[in-house]
Amino acid sequence: MNDTSIQLVRETFDLVEPIAPQAAAMFYANLFAADPLLVPLFKGDMAAQGRRLMQMIALAVSKLDEPTTLMPALAQLGQRHAGYGVRDAHYDTVGVALLTTLRQGLGVAYTPEVEEAWTEVYGVIASTMKAAAKLPA
Ligand code: HEM
Numbered sequence: 001m002n003d004t005s006i007q008l009v010r011e012t013f014d015l016v017e018p019i020a021p022q023a024a025a026m027f028y029a030n031l032f033a034a035d036p037l038l039v040p041l042f043k044g045d046m047a048a049q050g051r052r053l054m055q056m057i058a059l060a061v062s063k064l065d066e067p068t069t070l071m072p073a074l075a076q077l078g079q080r081h082a083g084y085g086v087r088d089a090h091y092d093t094v095g096v097a098l099l100t101t102l103r104q105g106l107g108v109a110y111t112p113e114v115e116e117a118w119t120e121v122y123g124v125i126a127s128t129m130k131a132a133a134k135l136p137a
Helices: 002-033 036-041 046-062 069-085 089-107 111-134
Strands: none
Touching: 002 036, 002 046, 002 089, 002 111, 046 069, 046 089, 069 111, 089 111
């Protein structure tokens, strides 16, 4: 992850944050359209779940250049996700739903460079979570 990717991800997340509830709803609509089997993994109120998701992405985006803070938080998140029934392949589905949501939400601001930067950042988050999910709890 270079500084340009981090900056692009931060700038575009700033554009999404004011519409965070709508973005979260779009994200889950995209996710469940891609794989309806994921619906029953979510047990609680989806508006609250959307807020937690957006807060966690905000935290990750703000700490991208502080890996000693970010990586343990992501590792714990990944371990908790194993307990929710989340498997490795689901991370690809979530990644596609995330990029689709960014494309829908950002419009013309969703450039190829922005797509590349988010792909890279999501890749780091997902691989950290997946690796932690394989460790003994
Ligand atoms: C960027 C990657 C992800 C982030 C930032 C993220 C964030 C979160 C957060 C903050 C929570 C609240 C509970 C907690 O903190 O443990 C949560 C719960 C959950 N996430 Fe994720 N998540 C990610 C990837 C995924 C993936 C790949 C799936 C697979 C479908 C998934 C499914 C779930 C489920 C099922 C719950 C529990 C919902 C419930 O208890 O009703 N997440 N996630």
